[in-house]
Amino acid sequence: MIWALLLSFIAIAQALVFPVGLSRYLSSILLVASIFFAHGKFGSLVGDDFTRLGMLAIAIPAVITLMFHKKPQRHFVLLVTILTLSGYLVAASRNLATLAISLEAMSLTAAAVAFYPGAKEKIKVVVTYLIFSVFAAAMLFLGLAFYFAGSHTTDLVHFTQTSTAIVGIVLMLASIMVKLAISPMHTWAVDVYSESSTSASIYLSSAVKVGAMLALAILSVGPLRLAYSVSYWQILIPALLLAALSNIVGAAGMVTTNKMKRMLSFSSIAHAGFVALALAYPGQLSAAVIAYYALVYSIANTIAFSSVLLVKGEGESEIMDLKVLYKRPLTALAVAIAALSLLGIPPTAGFSAKLMALINLFNAKSLPPALLIGVAVVSLVFTAASGYGYIKIVAAVTKKPEKDQVISLPSLEMLLWVLAAMLIILYFYPLWPVPTLG
Amino acid sequence: MSELGPAIWATVPLFVIGLYGLVARRNLVRIMISLEIVGAATVTIMGAAAVALWKSMGEVLGLLALIAIGIEGALLIATATLMTRTLGTFDVIVFKKKDEGGEEK
Numbered sequence: 001m002i003w004a005l006l007l008s009f010i011a012i013a014q015a016l017v018f019p020v021g022l023s024r025y026l027s028s029i030l031l032v033a034s035i036f037f038a039h040g041k042f043g044s045l046v047g048d049d050f051t052r053l054g055m056l057a058i059a060i061p062a063v064i065t066l067m068f069h070k071k072p073q074r075h076f077v078l079l080v081t082i083l084t085l086s087g088y089l090v091a092a093s094r095n096l097a098t099l100a101i102s103l104e105a106m107s108l109t110a111a112a113v114a115f116y117p118g119a120k121e122k123i124k125v126v127v128t129y130l131i132f133s134v135f136a137a138a139m140l141f142l143g144l145a146f147y148f149a150g151s152h153t154t155d156l157v158h159f160t161q162t163s164t165a166i167v168g169i170v171l172m173l174a175s176i177m178v179k180l181a182i183s184p185m186h187t188w189a190v191d192v193y194s195e196s197s198t199s200a201s202i203y204l205s206s207a208v209k210v211g212a213m214l215a216l217a218i219l220s221v222g223p224l225r226l227a228y229s230v231s232y233w234q235i236l237i238p239a240l241l242l243a244a245l246s247n248i249v250g251a252a253g254m255v256t257t258n259k260m261k262r263m264l265s266f267s268s269i270a271h272a273g274f275v276a277l278a279l280a281y282p283g284q285l286s287a288a289v290i291a292y293y294a295l296v297y298s299i300a301n302t303i304a305f306s307s308v309l310l311v312k313g314e315g316e317s318e319i320m321d322l323k324v325l326y327k328r329p330l331t332a333l334a335v336a337i338a339a340l341s342l343l344g345i346p347p348t349a350g351f352s353a354k355l356m357a358l359i360n361l362f363n364a365k366s367l368p369p370a371l372l373i374g375v376a377v378v379s380l381v382f383t384a385a386s387g388y389g390y391i392k393i394v395a396a397v398t399k400k401p402e403k404d405q406v407i408s409l410p411s412l413e414m415l416l417w418v419l420a421a422m423l424i425i426l427y428f429y430p431l432w433p434v435p436t437l438g
Numbered sequence: 439m440s441e442l443g444p445a446i447w448a449t450v451p452l453f454v455i456g457l458y459g460l461v462a463r464r465n466l467v468r469i470m471i472s473l474e475i476v477g478a479a480t481v482t483i484m485g486a487a488a489v490a491l492w493k494s495m496g497e498v499l500g501l502l503a504l505i506a507i508g509i510e511g512a513l514l515i516a517t518a519t520l521m522t523r524t525l526g527t528f529d530v531i532v533f534k535k536k537d538e539g540g541e542e543k
Contacts, residue, residue, distance in 0.1 A: 138476035
């Protein structure tokens, strides 16, 4: 694990020294290379399959953001590299204290990325992001304090059954749900993802979201599993109800907009709701399901946001603007695969991710069956309703444009083909990495 | 656990006041003060746990929480300053309305 960290630190150091044109590529290479060196243990950081999968899910949007931003400034490269390292630390954390610090490091840097390139009109974005981020940070640290006071430890294996520790778990869970943009604390996501520059949106909606999902997985395999095992399953009921509400809000938002980035922002809210369903039966399986869901979501979401980068650069685009991709059949196919994966249609990995989240939901024997069925039905119905938005994307890329438009990022297109192929491969060969404990 | 009881009870009003301020206030500076109140609750309980459990881990965590929340507070101050310079207000709602009005033009 030490080598992975060392490579990431070299990536940060070189971003300070070399010209931006070179450092963005070097950063990308070093950040990807560090995934291959994530083995062994370093303090409370563990390099296992779960960690490597999480690192991959964070590295994919990082590489696209770094390599295909039209004119990045030095601080943008630096911020994205630091943010990626923080995400790696979240994936490798096997201790609640390390997790909290890594997650907050991510939030702080993400606020700066949301502000990029520092224009006056971005102040609204950063104010919204900071207020919610600060709110989540306060709850996370207070939750950690309560957990430590009640349980006398911050590791994921030991637990003392006290009401103070349970309050701590609830606060930490609530904080991560704010970071995931679970409804009703979802408004920041719509503002930030749809109003940031496209490169920043790709990164914030994919990598930062994945960081929160991985934190949820670690919480699920640690304190939530321990609380569930001593019959404190009631704390999961509000989380499941809010997950269902997120699916409703996400679907409602998606069908009412024609703006691509705004629609994908609501899509991210719906996905946060769906992934939270896996919390119903916290344990190793739920952690594996959440990690797999995070990877699949990261790939599909990166492709979908990248289509805006192809068509409109850093600005917002209408969904119908995607019809310029008609002349690029492979890219149009990649975007269509991503949209179908976000919807959860086989043979894309999005289907197996959603299926496993539902299977894990019904593993929860302690929770009332009526609640589980209700939550599952609501989530499925509203996911189907959100299909209207995804189908609009598929329809747009298959529609012949009135006039030709040149797309200026052919290398990005090739990367999108590879990512779309990964979505198909992951359907046939899904990965279920279980975090190592102890 | 009994040694921690008073500290836990002391944090409850701090947390409630802070949470109210974070949720209900519109002024960015007041939001920041509310955040610091929640931060104080966190540090109180970490410190109490460190003393009661004789674990230096509590002190370290309290310090880290203090630093993280302090940095976020500083970022909020910076943003508040920028907001005032740009649109002459600390009020988040007024700021949002002015911003949206600007977009319409």
